[in-house]
Amino acid sequence: MLTGSYDYSLVLISLLVAILASYTALDLAGRVTSSQGRGAVLWIGGGAIAMGIGIWSMHFIGMLAFSLPIPLGYDLPLTLLSLLIAVLVSGFALWLVSQPEQPWWQLLCGALTMGAGISSMHYMGMHAMRMLPGIDYDPGLFYLSLAIAVAASGAALWIAFRLRHDTPYVRLARSGAALVMGVAIVGMHYTGMAAANFPLGSVCGAAIAGLDSRWLASLVIAVTLAILAIALLTSVLDARLESRTAQLTNSLEQANQELTHLALHDNLTKLPNRTLLEDRVDQAIHKVERNGGCFGLLFMDLDGFKPVNDAFGHHVGDLLLREVAQRLSSHLRTEDTLARIGGDEFVLLANLGEPDDAVTLASQLVALVGTAFMVGGQELRVSTSVGIALYPGDGATREELLMNADAAMYHAKGAGKNGYSFFEQSMNTNARNQLQLLHDLRQALDAGELELHYQPKFAAADAQRVIGAEALLRWQHPRRGLLMPDQFIALAEKTGLIIPIGNWVLNEACRQMSRWYAEGRDDWRVAVNLSALQFCHAGLIDSVRHALERHALPANCLTLEITETTAMQDADASLAILRKLAEMGVDLSIDDFGTGYSSLLYLKRLPANELKIDRGFVRDLEHDSDDAAIISAIVALGQALDLRIVAEGVETESQQAFLTGLGCDSLQGFLFGKPMPAEQFMVGVEALA
Template sequence: MLTGSYDLSLVLISLCVAVLASYTALDLAGRIARASGWGALLWIGGGAVAMGIGVWSMHFIGMLAFSLPIPLGYDLALTLLSLALAVLSSGFALALVGQERLPAWQLGAGALVMGCGIAGMHYLGMYAMLMQPGIDYDPVLFGLSLVIAALASGAALWIAVRLRKRTPYVRLMRAGAALLMGLAIVGMHYTGMAAARFPLGSFCGAAPSGLDSHWLAILVILVTLAVLAIALLTSILDARMEERTAQLAKSLAQANLELTQLALHDTLTRLPNRLLLEDRIGQKIAKAQRDGGHFALMFLDLDGFKPVNDAFGHHVGDQLLRAVAQRLRDNMRTEDTLARIGGDEFVLLMKLRDPEDAASVASQQIALLAEPFHVKGEELRISGSIGIALYPGDGQNQQELLINADAAMYHAKGSGKNAYSFFEQSMNTNARNHLQMLQDLRSALERKEFLLHYQPKFAAHDGRLIGAEALLRWQHPQRGLVMPDEFIAIAERTGLIVPIGEWVLDEACRQMSLWYAQGHHDWRVAVNLSALQFCHAGLVDCVAATLARHGLPANCLTLEITETTAMRDADSSLAILGQLADMGVDLSIDDFGTGYSSLLYLKRLPANELKIDRGFVRDLEQDSDDAAIVSAIVALGQALDLRIVAEGVETPRQQDFLTRLGCDSLQGYLLGQPCPPEQILKAATEPV
């Protein structure tokens, strides 16, 4: 027998190639399992070529590592055929592990087919030497090599199925499994090689014209490493891209979730907002129509919240709203909905076993709100008024139920507050009027239905006309001339007061510019600012732009804000009033004496005048307390070097008393009633 020998360096290279090919196969199995359609077919085809070349080259390098004391060569056609067997076997294996499930019988059959393919590749590759006489094989070792091929194939398939999913440390586990698979493949090859017997006198028929073993070894190693590296790199890059895509999709989903949360929830309390509430009311209606049953819509408005907000500031008011929301939410069922739809307005949507249950629930809510709240070290007490609308009796859709519950709430508030009221049909007219008023108000600006009347202001000491206060009126197409007390509250609740207030400012300045052009340079026009308008971020810029647009000196404009508004957030008010004062605008504190001013802040406010509330002036002749209060306000204003204006003067005695007391200017029905601007000029020629 001819005695063969091995090139140790090539043996080690064959082992490395086997391990690398095994790792590539395991990685590709994971890619195929996550792909579908044409993508999966492409991965199977490309993976079959890469894995087949890897397995084949390991066997072929192992054969090239073997040498006999005779020249050796390999027939090209048979060598390529053995490579084709390796590629087909690899493709079969990858297609098998790409299935969603791999039952035991399929695993066994696949291991047998794949083992036969690998064994066929190996022994066909050895046959490519065309030995004469033919190679003699030891039956035991030959059979053992077949068994090893089948077992190695089965183990490879089982491991590939187990490691195809992306789990923590999966790459490390694949590396360990690849080492075991590589050792198994190498073991099968060298067992097959050990089974070969070469009789004395044998010669290699492929040596003269076949492939040269030295150069072939180098070529196979380079090509194999390149193919495996490309396949592995492609798989890794694709996995990275998939991870980034998955991360991007996750981030996008999270962003969409956050946007949905913002769109459907109140930012302060995190409760559902009106949009989400209406959707859930619709769901309740659909369920009640399908399955029967009742549910209640409870419209809750906080009593006493505004004084708290005014006295302690918005930051305390916001904390109080959060505390109210949390207390109500903690005492409701998970299937019910609590929503915040306005400043201090909440809505509770709840299923009822019986309509009468709504009364007990409303009583519980009122009792909860009656308990004191502890916010920022302050003990705050408020109450609630609740209006209840029942389905199906009090409305057929979301809008009707909300309107009717709102109407019932106003009835409860009008009946003394801190109570609940069920909707009654008699309230429907008021509710519809309220809704119609709101709808008409939204379009009043566009239709140019607003107009200004002006109440003249006179110097107290000589009765000279010194200006006028702009008063808003609404020329409604059906209702006629509507006074502000009928619609200002709605405008403030809906935020429409801001654009309406800007229109009033613009129109008053336009009219004042006409008077100024007529020579009335000592007149001032007074414009009231609502609390919302005063807090609006664009107020200062709006005033500056309006004055510039009409070419009006800033000192011809007086802006009136109530004492309560000025004291709501004193530091913020100081900043805004300071900017207006720097511009040259005249500033007046309206309704003085009705709020809770701090004299320290009042001294710091850059105001020019105090306006005594008409409530004190009205009872001046009968109530000595009112006379004392007015005297104190005048003295305080004079001490702070402020002009004093008294409004609501209706009798000569009131006029005389206020003039003697030291008021600088007066206004009231005795002196001049609100009138269109063209009639103001008559008052200028008729001294009081």
Template sequence: MLTGSYDLVLVLISLAVAILASYTALDLAGRVTTAKGSAVPLWICGGAVSMGIGIWSMHFIGMLAFSLPIPLGYDLSITLLSLAIAILASGFALWLVSQAQMPQWHWLLGALAMGAGISSMHYLGMHALLLQPGIEYDPLLFGLSLLIAVAASAAALWIAFRLRQHSPYVRVLRAGAAVIMGLAIVGMHYTGMAAANFPLDSFCGAANSGLDNTWLASLIIIVSLAVLTIALLTSVLDARLETRMAVLNSTLAEVNLELTELALHDNLTKLPNRLLLEDRIQQSIHKVSRNGGHFALMFMDLDGFKPVNDAYGHHVGDLLLHEVGLRLRERLRAQDTLARVGGDEFVLLAELREPSDAVNVAEQIVSLVSQSFQVGEHELRVSTSVGIALYPGDGANQQELLMNADAAMYHAKGAGKNGYSFFEASMNTNARNQLQLLNDLRSGLEREEFCLHYQPKFDAVNGRPVGAEALLRWQHPERGLVPPSEFIGLAEKTGLIIPIGDWVLQQACRQMRQWYEQGHHDWRVAVNLSALQFCHAGLVDSVAHALAKYELPANCLTLEITETTAMSDADASLQVLKQLAEMGVDLSIDDFGTGYSSLLYLKRLPANELKIDRGFVRDLVHDGDDAAIVSAIVALGQALNLRIVAEGVETRQQQDFLTKLGCNSLQGFLLGHPLPADQFMQAIISAASTDVVVG
């Protein structure tokens, strides 16, 4: 027999390739398991190619490490066939370990199939030498090599299945397992090589026409290492990307949950807001329509809340509202929905077995709220008036139910407060009027039925016009000109004040742009901001957009907010007002002196103007207290370097008094009535030519 020898360096390289191929196979098994959808077959195919090349390369490098005292070569077609078998065996293994379960009989059959594939690859690769006469195999070692191939395949499948999930130290465990698997694969190969005997007169039929092993070893080593490295890096990078995406998705889910919470819950009490309440009412209507039953909508308004707010400040008032919401939520049933829909108004959606059960729930609410609240160092008492609307019976949809419950609540207030009242048809007139008004209000906004009237402001000293205040009017197709007092409250309640307020801002800036182009560069147009509009997150952007759209200098616009609105959350107000002031917009504190103020906060607000409420102006000539208050406001404004505007000027005595005090500008019916823009300018021109007041 011919005696063969081994190149020790190539033997060690074959072992290293076997270990690297094993580790790559284990890592790819993990990637196949975590992949989803169309990525699964891609990973199996790519993994089969790289893993098959790795196993085949180990085998072929091991064969190239073996040499005989005769020239050797390898038949190309048979060599490629052995590579194909390695790839198919690898693909089968990856598919098997990617399954959700691997029963024992699946594992055993898989080990036999994979062992047969590896053995076929080995002995087919040996056959590629085309030795004549053929290779003689030792039966015992030949059988042992097959047994090792099956055993190694069984171990590889078991380890790959167990280590496919990401867990602590999984990469360390895979590295250890790869060493064991590599040794097993190498053991099978060299056992098979030991089983081969070569007769003395043997010659290699592929020595001249086949692959030359003088350069083949280097080529296979380079290619196999490159393929395995690329496959491993792709797997590792994809796993990291998947982990980062999972973290990002988790973070986005948390953020979306928080945004949903903010959008559907009241920020102060953390109770559901009107939006979520309306959805729950709609769900309850569907449930009752489908399964029968009843529910009640109970509209609550706190009696005596305003005096608490005025006496102790808005901070204490907010804490009281929080305590009321907390007490009601803790004592009421889990299946019911308690919502805060505005100010000191709460609504309870309560499931009922019988309509009469609403009495017990209402009595419980009245009793709970009437008990004292400990807010900080204050023991506070309020009560509640409850209006009850039942479904079915008192409304066909959530809008009607809310309106009718609201109407019943006002009836309870009128009956003496601290009690409850069921909705009755006699209350329907007001409720339906409100509902109709709301529908008309929405239509009016869509049909552009609103208009602005402008009331002029005059310099107190020289009587020249210095601008105007934009006042909203509604030209109703049936009711005629509707004053704001009849619809602003409803617009506030329903949130329509936001789009209406944006429209007012746009129209006022558009008109001011016309006056600016006519040469009135020193004029300012004043726009009132409602409390809800001031709190809206988009206010600053709306103001910036309106100014940019009409290319208007920011100091031509004055935004008026009431003292109460500015002080309700002074810190938050300060941030909004600072942003507006940085844009250059003038800021005016309206109705000054009528609300709860903090001079500490007032001096921090970036206001340009104080506006004295008409209530003080009305009787200041005859009422010493009003005169003293107005004098104090003017002195305070001057000390803070603010412009002072007095509204409600209706007599010459008031005009003279306010001018002597030091007011900067005046407005009122004495000086000019609110008029549409075209009539406004005619009146201004007429007043200038005749030196008389406008109106």
């Protein structure tokens, strides 16, 4: 027998190539599994080529490491055929690992198929030497090499399937597995080589026309390492891209979820908002239509919330709303929906076993809200009025149900608050009137239906001398006639229409005052009331400036009246706004003084020019000594702060005498004149002259 020898440097290289090929195979299995459709097909195809070349190269380098005392070579077609077998086997392995499951029978069949393929590749490569006479194989070692090929293939498939997903430390696990697999593959190869016996006198038929082994080892090693490196680098880069894409996708999904949550929930209380409530009401209607049963809509509005808000500020008011929402939510069933639909209004959508269950539920809500709240170290008390609409019975659509529950809530308020009321059809009349009035109010500005009436102001020391007028809003409704502010201002404030209406009042009052100024009434001032919402609006300063500029009116001819409560609800913010107005030269008046919650410290800082005594004190002046004492104190306070004192609601001569004696600067009331249109106002003034 011819005795062979090995180049141990090539043997070591073949082992390293086997380990690298194994790691690449495990990594590519992960890429195939994480891809779909065309991407998976491309990874199987490309991976089969890279992995097949890696396995074949290990085998071929191992053969090139072997030498005999005769010249050796390799038949090119047979060598390429062994390479093709390696590629096909690798593709089969990657496809098998990409399957969603790996039952034992599939693993066994795959191991046998792969083992047969790898063995075929090895022995086809051996046959490519074309030895004459043929290679004599030791049966024991030959079958051992086959068994090693099948066992190594089965282990490789089992390991690759379990390490195909990216998990923590997966690359470390793949490295260890690649080492084991590489040793197994090399063991199969060299066992097969050990089984080969070469008789004396053997000749290599491929030594002359076949591949020359002198330079082939270097070429195979270089090409193989390049291909495996490219495949591995591509896999790693693709994995990183996939990871970043997944992170971006997760971030986008999270952002979408957050945006959806924000769109469907109230920002302050985190409760569902009107949009989500309406959707759930629709679902509840469909559920009742399919399965029967009933549900109720309980519309809640907090009683006494506005005084709390005015007295302690919006920050405390917001905290109170959160506390109310939390208390109500903690006592609800999971299948019910509590929503905040605006301001201090909440709606509960509740599944009911029987319609009468709504009574128990409404009573619980009233009791829960009626218990004191601790907010910011303050013990605050509010109550709630609840309106109940039932389905079926009180409406066919969610719009009708919400409108009818709202109407029932207003009825509960009118009945004394802190209670509940079921919807009755007669309540719809008032609700529809409110809706119609709102519709008409939206058109009133464009239709020119709003107008200003003017009530004269007189000097207290000279009751014949007019010193200006207060502009008072009226609505000449086409069907209802002349409407006073108390019939529509609350509706305008609730819907935000007060802003454009307030701007119109401001502009119209300045227009009229500019006429009077041009007629020589340059010592007059026109007073305009600002609502709380208008005073807090960001565009107030610009609206005042534009109105004055548009009508070329000196700023000191305009007096802006804000209530004491409005000025005090956020004193620091009010101070900033009032200072800007004062810098423009506008006259500032604190209206309804004595009825709110003033802080003398803040009042001293406010750049006001006058205090206006509320008509409630003037009305009972002659019969209530307390009112007389309060007015005396207000006048003394105003004089101490160097403010003009205006008393409104003067209706009798004794009231006039008392107020003049105290030192009031100006008076207004029915004793001197009622509010009237500008033309009639001037007729009355000229008659006095």
